[in-house]
Amino acid sequence: MTTDSARLVLAATPIGDVRDASPRLLEALRSAPVVAAEDTRRLRGLCDRLGIATTGRVVSYHEHNEATRTTDLLAELTDGQDVLLVTDAGMPSVSDPGYRLVTEAVRHGIRVTCVPGPSAVLMALAVSGLPVDRFCFEGFLPRKAGERERAVAALAAEPRTMVFFEAPHRLAAMLQALGKGLGADRPAAVCRELTKTYEEVRRGGLAELAEWASGGVRGEVTVVVSGAVPTTxxxxxxxxxxxxxxxxxxxxxxxxxxxxxxxxxxxxxxxxxxxxxxxxx
Incomplete structure (x- = not known):
């Protein structure tokens, strides 16, 4: 049974261009009694750029305090207080804090809803030039080389277009591993700094992109890779x-x-x- 006394609201924030903030996001930030933010300083900076101010209590909610803070936020929700959850960019719980709180809220019958908005996953997929009819999101590949190679090997026969996140300083190694496991010529796109001033989409085979990335890449990176062509x-x-x-x-x-x-x-x-x-x- 779901209680109507309070809501956990997941709100997507701009991934770069602050003008992508929706009117619903502005209203939610202004009115929420409790705002849980991945980085409270970045939240203040976002609100300053939006020309608004929060009126509710702002608390931090990040990977280092997620376990303990989930209990505190759940108590707020069961006491009837709405909680607005935001991360530094994009949708909470998508490779960001939030999943643990969502599962606990659902388990306790608390309504979970969303203020939709910018998504690096969907934007990169849309501009990649690769098939979009079926896709899967793989998040970040493992950092250790052996674990990363095994993860890539498990995707060798994946027919859907795949979307990954990666840190810029690990991009070349990631693309090399993908090229080795999926094929040097597998079509892919590296989408960098989406919605920002220096937005760039680089398309090509995995080996070609790995060579380009070896020269150094900056900014937020999303990688889209074509799925395997079914073979017999x-x-x-x-x-x-x-x-x-x-x-x-x-x-x-x-x-x-x-x-x-x-x-x-x-x-x-x-x-x-x-x-x-x-x-x-």
């Missing part, structure tokens, strides 16, 4: 697959692991690939 065993060049496996093994990967990944991506059996590699030695 009859469509796949076994010799080319074997050459690719041999190169990855030479680079230090385990033969069995690579054969399993290539099998998932091509439809060729793992045993067929394994035997073909051994025969080619």
């Amino acid at each position: 065993a009859g469509d796949v060049d076994l010799a080319a697959a074997v050459r690719g496996i041999q190169q990855r093994v030479t680079d230090g990967e385990r033969l069995k692991d690579v054969c399993r990944e290539v099998s998932a991506a091509t439809g060729l059996s793992t045993k067929q690939l394994y035997d073909a590699v051994l025969a080619a030695r």
